[in-house]
Amino acid sequence: MNKKQCLLVLLVVGLAAVYAVFFTNWFQPRMLRIHHTSRPRGFAMRARRDLPVPIVFGFDESCRLTEIKVVPLAGFQTNQNVLPLWHLISDSNSVPVEAFTYGQMIRGMKPAIKGTHPESLEPNTTYRLFVVAGNVKGEHDFEMGHK
Numbered sequence: 001m002n003k004k005q006c007l008l009v010l011l012v013v014g015l016a017a018v019y020a021v022f023f024t025n026w027f028q029p030r031m032l033r034i035h036h037t038s039r040p041r042g043f044a045m046r047a048r049r050d051l052p053v054p055i056v057f058g059f060d061e062s063c064r065l066t067e068i069k070v071v072p073l074a075g076f077q078t079n080q081n082v083l084p085l086w087h088l089i090s091d092s093n094s095v096p097v098e099a100f101t102y103g104q105m106i107r108g109m110k111p112a113i114k115g116t117h118p119e120s121l122e123p124n125t126t127y128r129l130f131v132v133a134g135n136v137k138g139e140h141d142f143e144m145g146h147k
Contacts, residue, residue: 032131032138033060055121055142058099063133065097065109066090070118073126073141085127086118087111 001009020026038053068088075082086103094108103118111117121127121144129140 030136032063032133032136034058034129034131034138034140036129036140036142038144055102055144056099057102057129057131057140057142059097059131059138062096062098063136064090065094065106065131065133067112067130067132068100068106068109069112069130070102070127071130073128076128084112085121087113087116 034057036055036057038055066089068086069084070086071082071084088106088109089112090109092108094106097106100106102121123144126141126143129142131138131140
């Protein structure tokens with residue numbers, strides 16, 4: 001191979017590397033895309049108006065969760081170690097889920113502190129949900145509407 005061919009090969013390899021780094025997400029950490037919705041309870045549950053509207057969180061794909069944590073956003077912004085309102089961890093194998101409700105017990109997961117239960121969410125307060133599924137992480141801010 002002469003100098004000209006060697007230079008062209010190096011140029012092509014260099015352009016391919018630049019393309020791979022800047023125009024693909026091969027080197028970006030994977031993030032979970034989380035969305036939420038809140039739906040009023042069914043007709044049979046309307047008699048119990050004191051119950052809050054359930055919040056359902058979903059993902060674009062099923063995943064085996066290893067940690068779920070919900071904290072008040074205002075408290076988290078001032079103190080990264082704020083106590084979570086709901087914190088589940090998986091010590092073994094959780095079932096793949098595509099959606100879950102706040103406070104739901106997910107098979108294969110347990111409270112991070114034994115015997116704790118999810119605290120109720122306050123209306124008109126913003127919260128942050130942290131989700132870990134293996135080495136993939138995601139977070140999502142949501143607000144609990146009025147009762």
